[in-house]
Amino acid sequence: MEQKNQPLLEIRDLSVSFRMYDHGLEQTDLKVISHLHLTVFPGEIVAIAGSSGSGKSLLASAILGILPRNATLRGHMRYRGEALTPQRQKQLRGTELALVPQSVAYFDPLMKVGAQADGHRRPKPTERRRQLFSRFGLPDKTEQLYPYQLSGGMARRILVSTALLPGAQLILADEPTPGMSLDQALEALRMFREMADAGKAVILITHDIDLAFEFADRVAVFYAGTTVEIAPASDFKAGPDALRHPYSKALWHALPQNGFQPIEGFQPYAGNLPQGCLFAPRCPCKTAECESKIPPIRKIRGGEVRCYHGT
Amino acid sequence: MALEAKQVFFRYGNRQPWILKDCSLAFEKGECLAVFAPSGYGKTTLAMLLAGYLQPVKGEILLEGSPLPKSGVCPVQLICQHPEKAINPRWRLQRVLEESGNLRDDVLDAFGIEKAWLSRFPRELSGGELQRFCVARALMSGADYLICDEISTMLDVITQAQIWRVVLKEAQKRHMGILAVTHNRRLAQKIATRVLDLTASNGADAPLPASSPLAL
Numbered sequence: 458m459e460q461k462n463q464p465l466l467e468i469r470d471l472s473v474s475f476r477m478y479d480h481g482l483e484q485t486d487l488k489v490i491s492h493l494h495l496t497v498f499p500g501e502i503v504a505i506a507g508s509s510g511s512g513k514s515l516l517a518s519a520i521l522g523i524l525p526r527n528a529t530l531r532g533h534m535r536y537r538g539e540a541l542t543p544q545r546q547k548q549l550r551g552t553e554l555a556l557v558p559q560s561v562a563y564f565d566p567l568m569k570v571g572a573q574a575d576g577h578r579r580p581k582p583t584e585r586r587r588q589l590f591s592r593f594g595l596p597d598k599t600e601q602l603y604p605y606q607l608s609g610g611m612a613r614r615i616l617v618s619t620a621l622l623p624g625a626q627l628i629l630a631d632e633p634t635p636g637m638s639l640d641q642a643l644e645a646l647r648m649f650r651e652m653a654d655a656g657k658a659v660i661l662i663t664h665d666i667d668l669a670f671e672f673a674d675r676v677a678v679f680y681a682g683t684t685v686e687i688a689p690a691s692d693f694k695a696g697p698d699a700l701r702h703p704y705s706k707a708l709w710h711a712l713p714q715n716g717f718q719p720i721e722g723f724q725p726y727a728g729n730l731p732q733g734c735l736f737a738p739r740c741p742c743k744t745a746e747c748e749s750k751i752p753p754i755r756k757i758r759g760g761e762v763r764c765y766h767g768t
Numbered sequence: 769m770a771l772e773a774k775q776v777f778f779r780y781g782n783r784q785p786w787i788l789k790d791c792s793l794a795f796e797k798g799e800c801l802a803v804f805a806p807s808g809y810g811k812t813t814l815a816m817l818l819a820g821y822l823q824p825v826k827g828e829i830l831l832e833g834s835p836l837p838k839s840g841v842c843p844v845q846l847i848c849q850h851p852e853k854a855i856n857p858r859w860r861l862q863r864v865l866e867e868s869g870n871l872r873d874d875v876l877d878a879f880g881i882e883k884a885w886l887s888r889f890p891r892e893l894s895g896g897e898l899q900r901f902c903v904a905r906a907l908m909s910g911a912d913y914l915i916c917d918e919i920s921t922m923l924d925v926i927t928q929a930q931i932w933r934v935v936l937k938e939a940q941k942r943h944m945g946i947l948a949v950t951h952n953r954r955l956a957q958k959i960a961t962r963v964l965d966l967t968a969s970n971g972a973d974a975p976l977p978a979s980s981p982l983a984l
Contacts, residue, residue: 477892508924509896559895560852606780609849609918610807610951635921636849638806638951664924667954711925713954719929723880 466497471532490682502659504669507679508724517629522546555625557633561612564604571600574619589618609636646672681735688760701762770796776827800946802960815917819846845911849918851898862886868909878934895922916948
């Protein structure tokens with residue numbers, strides 16, 4: 458991991474909130490991401506793991522500038538050292554920044570997938586696209602199919618190929634692997650790894666965390682709209698004792714191969730967050746301090762953790 | 769007492785290639801069958817056939833020896849792979865749940881469904897949150913058989929473990945049959961009583977990987 462060069466993407470103190478109707482014409486702000494920090498260096502894959510609904514996909518939308526209209530964004534985002542303004546996002550997305558969308562509903566339902574992957578680029582990248590399709594084991598005639606004719610796994614593979622096509626500097630892959638069989642998922646991750654090794658970077662949002670640990674350099678764990686831990690992937694492979702935050706440990710224990718044991722309770726709803734540490738209501742080692750104020754980020758053993766008791 | 773597919777053939781249109789050819793399988797109440805096959809093999813099609821969303825071109829789907837009922841709540845319920853496409857986008861979530869019966873607090877609590885979510889529209893929730901609604905509404909309908917088409921790939925591992933525990937507990941209590949389509953062999957080891965690889969010699973049982981299913 459090249460720490461010494463300039464970060465490709467730097468996010469500091471990012472918050473995203475949604476304005477929505479509560480009663481009648483009364484509006485409320487619902488804060489879904491708060492105080493989020495994340496830095497991505499060229500040459501690395503940063504995996505984002507964490508609870509569903511913790512704002513992982515919103516982060517991708519925020520970086521690309523495609524949040525819905527009722528969203529408000531605060532904080533600082535810098536790409537290659539320069540502020541990431543809406544104009545710059547518009548320029549960069551689709552060329553330097555590429556997205557693998559989470560939902561297969563992102564396809565245009567009335568367009569054949571081959572033409573859709575090529576997009577408006579001229580000259581058409583058809584050759585390269587065919588190479589990518591065949592590397593993913595998609596049969597030649599796939600490009601002539603409409604999205605409704607695809608299986609879930611095929612759709613995912615096409616979404617990944619589409620994002621790899623422009624040769625972007627930073628790929629935001631939002632759950633690229635569900636529906637793929639194990640070898641296809643491994644192939645997709647191998648391609649991300651090759652990209653990263655060529656000096657580009659990947660933000661890999663995933664629930665297949667056991668796969669992510671194998672390919673990523675660092676793992677950021679999200680909970681209720683903020684990062685609770687950022688650690689080298691090797692710590693996650695090493696097991697719960699190498700991890701710093703109780704939520705990361707809980708994730709590890711819930712993997713089918715590690716006991717399949719979930720912790721009690723659920724992530725708090727964005728409109729009803731606890732006052733102190735967001736994880737405190739479910740935490741086995743909480744104290745009075747945890748319940749009164751949000752812990753700051755601390756650096757421990759080459760990782761960052763947002764917990765008073767992390768070791 | 770079983771749900772079975774008997775020599776089922778299926779294709780989407782007369783000129784299309786066959787998706788499923790002479791596919792047979794059966795599973796009984798009280799068992800959890802995990803089904804494997806490569807992507808694009810026709811697992812989702814098979815799931816839709818078993819739940820009565822599609823009719824086989826040849827062959828039949830039998831529920832305890834007779835075809836699926838044509839009216840009323842289907843005793844075989846399907847939970848889809850993409851929750852965002854399985855929920856009416858113009859209904860508030862309360863209406864989505866109430867379609868399958870009265871709200872049951874025990875089910876809402878078991879899935880961690882917040883009361884505040886009930887008045888929201890589907891696009892305002894995340895994929896994982898929506899999937900909990902899909903599972904809850906399938907369980908509330910009082911079905912005898914559940915077809916789970918990769919229901920937990922959208923979920924974080926803690927929620928995955930929570931949801932499967934609720935589903936298996938409910939299944940045990942009501943003696944339901946479950947067919948789970950998945951790519952995750954480690955998950956299958958934990959939840960299934962039997963594993964079937966559709967590519968292996970026309971649906972012969974594959975040996976269950978060395979691990980016992982989850983004891984509740």
